[in-house]
Amino acid sequence: MTRPTSRDVAAAAGVSQATVSLVLGDKWRGRVSERTAGLVREAAAHLGYRPNLAARNLRLGTTRTALLVVPALTNEFFARVYTGAARVAAAHDFGVVLYPSPDGTGPARDPFASARAALDGVIASSMATDALTALGGDGLPLVMLDSDPTAPGAAAHVNLAMADGTRQVTEHLLALGHRRFLHLASAVDSWTFDIRAEALSALLSPSAELRTVRAPLTVHGARTATEAALAAPGDRPTAIVCDDDILAAGACKAARRLGLRVPDDLSVTGFDDLALATAVEPELTTVRLPAERVGEHGMAALLAVLDGTPWTAPDLPVTLVVRGSTGPAPTR
Amino acid sequence: MTRPTSRDVAAAAGVSQATVSLVLGDKWRGRVSERTAGLVREAAAHLGYRPNLAARNLRLGTTRTALLVVPALTNEFFARVYTGAARVAAAHDFGVVLYPSPDGTGPARDPFASARAALDGVIASSMATDALTALGGDGLPLVMLDSDPTAPGAAAHVNLAMADGTRQVTEHLLALGHRRFLHLASAVDSWTFDIRAEALSALLSPSAELRTVRAPLTVHGARTATEAALAAPGDRPTAIVCDDDILAAGACKAARRLGLRVPDDLSVTGFDDLALATAVEPELTTVRLPAERVGEHGMAALLAVLDGTPWTAPDLPVTLVVRGSTGPAPTR
DNA sequence: CCCGTCGAGTTATACGTATTACCCCGGCTG
DNA sequence: CAGCCGGGGTAATACGTATAACTCGACGGG
Structure with missing residues (x-):
């Protein structure tokens, strides 16, 4: 009734267990x-024999398994990061175990207890620096994705050219004549927020006006935050730069509610190029991030670290995708 | 340089390894x-001691880890199933490892080799029956989610009241006066397609007209399929019943392209109640599925099976959510 | 005729843990 | 004073695998 072991196979074949293993x-x-x-x-x-992974891992002293820590799986971006990481892992006979870090509804607190698998390394995606250092202390090699490269504890980094993405989208809007901007960002602190906020204000000042609003990373949260911002006194912004397509979708809904037409009265841009970007109307002008590539590079970096090979790579390029949500600034 | 073992801790504390373990x-x-x-x-x-999971698993003969097989992680529904399963697992000191089954871009073929963790059981979600039986043969307890309950090999089933959801949405549309229906379904074969198609035709015939179209489960795929269907000769349908919010979003886009207004000229309904449903305009009338609950029940069922406890539960209820994408049939 | 070599296996061992069975000692009971 | 018990801990072992070290014939060369 119990699973057959290599010894059972050996007995059945009339050889020794060692031979079976060989x-x-x-x-x-x-x-x-x-x-x-x-x-x-x-x-x-x-006999339907399957080797006992626990025994094998113990014997070999390695598990060929990595832990991928992501903020939230329901976000398509991270699902794609996982996909990329899993593909590279599979090619090297590695596995990837997920740990969705506590977003309130997530599982228990300790990633290493929660992901019960024995691990060889950790890949952490888009985490705040302090959350990462909490991960650091336990001796496993750590690769950070989309995170502050100066944070301690990481053996390697994989980053996106976020500042460049912000530059592309901003120049696109400036070329369309926009001068009053609203920056809509996620309420969650992250390294990329800092990067993008910085790039944005560097590009805009002093020729243009910039306000920043932060909202929960949901369509609804973005909608209400945007409504409030647009209803505020003073000149209305003509362009909203969002740090995420989800936020952009919410901004568009807010605009519609207030009777503003996108892109005629208001331009809106996103980030990520999720499926959502082409699901809404008008389709979003956005910055496409190579999410799967991020996962692939992250896994490759971890494999290199485990190998002792040095690993270094430039930031992954991102590309502006112009669609229907941006247009010339209203001449008013 | 190597990780400390319980023996190292014992030496440091001046006791035996057994005492450390105790x-x-x-x-x-x-x-x-x-x-x-x-x-x-x-x-x-x-010393920063962490017990070696491989050794513990070997010793205990159990890993307290389950494998969750899902068709595609980028689909929010399955991400939520995972979330629910992981929550229940964590409460019972279990872990959950994901295996996104080959959708073309997924990792390698063999789930049990790919998910390198040693496993106690398997939960498979929304798989075609034949794909499931391929999983069955390896002796691990198997719980099937949203799958044909007559399929062999499963120790337990967790299902949604899909037929009832279809009934609710159909009656809603019939009450609005609709008589010509289009059923837009995913191109991937699944048990739930059969269930819903059956329920739909039983409810509609002979009083109403029904056509079925299948499309890839993407916004774009649904859009092109719907455009073709709406351009077909004969009386245009006035209501499109979609098996997924993603398909519904595509159908709405198709309508807009053809100059049809939703819901004035055409009503569209979805399924799942994803975030997408409230991101698009108009917001989708849809059937809300308790995705996390599915995951929770699946994990609970597996735990029961592992315990030897019998497990049974009624289908999970689903609820119609009426929003802006449905309205009275055009009087024409 | 003896030794080296090679083919085809086998025996023995270690990985790190959890747990069972045992041990020792001091104190209490009869 | 012998016997017993219980607190506080230890020695030994098994889990299933991978692999290094060894064995055992047979064969070919010198």
Whole structure:
């Protein structure tokens, strides 16, 4: 009734356990005869043998498993990061285990207890610096994605050219004649917020006006925050630069509620190029982030670190995708 | 340089390895003095000791880890299923490892090799029956979510009242006067498609007209499929029942392209109540599925199976959410 | 005829943990 | 004073695997 072990297979094939291990581990060239190997494989298949991963991991001292820490899986961006990481992992016979870090509804507090798998390394995505250092202290190699490269504890970094993305979108809007901007950002602190806010104000001042509003990373949260901002006294902004497509979708809804037309009265831009960006009307002008590439590079970096190989790579490029949510500034 | 083991802790605390294990495993009431326990804990903390999970799993013969197989993580529905499963798992000191089954871009073929963790059981969500039976053969307890309850190999099932959801949405549309329906479904075969198609045709015939179109589960795919369907000769449908909010979003875009107004000229309904449903304009009338609840029940079912406890539960209820994408049938 | 070599396996061991069975000692009981 | 008990801890072991070290014939060369 219990699962068969390599010893059971050995007994069935009339050989020793070591031979089973050699054959199934593909290490038998010249050590075991073709005929015996066949017998072993047949016995294994017949019994439905599966090696016990726990035992193997213990013996080998490595698990070929990485932990990927993401803020929230329901965000398509991170799902895509995972996809990329898992693809590279699979190519190197690695596995990836997820830990959605506490966003309130997530699982328990301790990633390493929660992800019960034995791990070889950790990849952490888009975490605030202090949350990361909390991860750092336990001796596993750590790769940080989309995070402050000066933060301590990381063996490698993978970053996106966020500042450049902000530059592209801003210049696009400036070229369209916009001069009054609203920066709509996620309420959650992150390194990329700082980067983008900085790039934005550097590009705009002193020729243009900039206000910043932060909102929960949901369509609804962005809508209400934007409504409030647009209803504020003073000259209305003509362009809203959002740090996320989700926020941009909310901004568009706010505009519609207030009777403003996008893009005629108000231009809105997003970030990420999620499926959402082309689901809404008008489709969002946004900055496409190579999310899967981020995951791929993160896993590659971790593999390099585990190998002792030095790893370094430039920031991943991002591209502006112009769609229907931006247009010339209203001449008024 | 290598990670400290329980023996290292024992040496540092001046006790035996067994004592360390007892103390850290909280099994020392009456077996170890308070003072010694303190020493052990202090030594462990000082060395940064983390028990080796592989060794523990091997010793205990259980991993307290489940594999969750989902079709695609980028779909918010499955991300929420995972969230629910992980929450219940965490409450029972279990972990959940994901395996996004091959959607083309996914990782390798064999879930059990790919998810490298040693497993206690498997939860498979919304899989076609044949894909599931391929999973079945390896001796692990299997819980099926949202799948054909007559399929062999499952130790337990968790299902949604999909037929009832279809009934609710159909009656809503019938009450609004609609008589010509288009059923827009995912191109991927699934048990729930059959269920809903069946419910729909039973409710509509012979009083109303029904056509079925299947499309890739993307906004773009749904848009092009819907455009083609609406351009087809014959009387245009006045209501499109979609099996997914993503499809509904695509259908709305198709309508707009053809100059049809939603809901004035055409009513559209979705399924799932994703964030997308309230991101688009008009917001989607849809059937809300308790996705997290599905994950929670799935994990609970697996825990029960592992316990030997019988497990059974009625289908999870679903609720119609009426929003702006449905309205009275055009009087024409 | 003896030794080296090679082919085809086997025996033994270690990985780090949890737990069972045991040990020792001081104090209480009869 | 022998016997017993219980508190406080230790020694030994098993989990299933991978692999290094070894064995055992047979064979070929010198």
